[in-house]
Amino acid sequence: MCDSLTKRKDCHIGSPKIIVVPWPIRVIVVPPPICASIESHITTHHPEEAGGFLDCVRRGRRLRATRHVPIVNDSATPERRFETTVDGRAPPPPRVFYHSHTSPRSVSGLTQIDERSIPETFALVVFAPHGNALSYRGFKRGLLNWQELRIEADQTAKQLPRL
Numbered sequence: 001m002c003d004s005l006t007k008r009k010d011c012h013i014g015s016p017k018i019i020v021v022p023w024p025i026r027v028i029v030v031p032p033p034i035c036a037s038i039e040s041h042i043t044t045h046h047p048e049e050a051g052g053f054l055d056c057v058r059r060g061r062r063l064r065a066t067r068h069v070p071i072v073n074d075s076a077t078p079e080r081r082f083e084t085t086v087d088g089r090a091p092p093p094p095r096v097f098y099h100s101h102t103s104p105r106s107v108s109g110l111t112q113i114d115e116r117s118i119p120e121t122f123a124l125v126v127f128a129p130h131g132n133a134l135s136y137r138g139f140k141r142g143l144l145n146w147q148e149l150r151i152e153a154d155q156t157a158k159q160l161p162r163l
């Protein structure tokens, strides 16, 4: 009996439990090369809204973008909406869906339509009423509402402009 207890104990010690703490994501990091690629895509399609995905890796409370995947805007009114279908073009999670707001009358964050219709966990809105990006705002879908996340340029934790 003593032996079997010892064995059980040994076995337990031999395979330590890895404790996974579910820290919520608080920050999306968009490194300068990814930022430049997003802004080029948005400027090229201005005044139509542009969008796509950021392939990401998780680092603690941060999602760090590693690849920009632009997606064609399928909206019938592309100057007011960005619409697409999430299919094989989208990178696997963790990923961030982004789109631009190109009208000066647009809000710099999610619209009510965005909040209802974006079927993703993470969303980024780039406000670019003149074609160049003026503001970056990130959001995470919560149980009841979308919560705002900080958008940082790189690992120096500098925040990207937010309107």
Ligand SMILES: [Zn+2]
Residues within 6 Å of the ligand: 082, 099, 100, 101, 110, 111, 114
């Ligand atoms: Zn929108």
